[in-house]
Amino acid sequence: SQTIHQWPATLVQPVGSPLSLECTVEGTSNPNLYWYRQAAGRGLQLLFYSVGIGQISSEVPQNLSASRPQDRQFILSSKKLLLSDSGFYLCAWHQQGGGTEAFFGQGTRLTVV
């Protein structure tokens, strides 16, 4: 069966420090991968979307970047965190093709102080 792992679960980082959040998927190949951010207002904002290794679509201009070094690994990074980067970050995946369920990780609660 397929599973998605996202870590860490919580993170407190000072302003200006770097960030690296990792997401891995097991039990499938060539998934579509996503990073979403959820602020206090509850909405799921799409940050990055990837259809394959090295193929990253950035949805909004921001202080973050994403990389996909392996087929089932998706990394969210920042060189220097801002207070506004605080939020709940969610990784998700679904199989290629239409009409397929997307599965979410358990999320990372990031607090920038």
Place this chain on the structure above:
Amino acid sequence: GENVEQHPSTLSVQEGDSAVIKCTYSDSASNYFPWYKQELGKGPQLIIDIRSNVGEKKDQRIAVTLNKTAKHFSLHITETQPEDSAVYFCAARKGGGKLIFGQGTELSVKP
């Protein structure tokens, strides 16, 4: 690109009543419409989905309806229970493209 609007943002019902959440989408080519339930501090989980070749789908107390002409779809929960309290999200996707979410509805079921 696709834009999904969801209403209401908050909904409070008495246990046993029905709850309805509505979404509209902008891209007429979207053909997959899932609904997710998110409990506090957790990732969203799929509760029901519908594809554009179907107008209605039901799973026990949960149903989803789709009106392609009007580009809107709705979630219906009957006989609500306190454990239905959560944030619900609708979403839309075109083919194998990006999954775009609505803003979420916080449902509160009062015993």
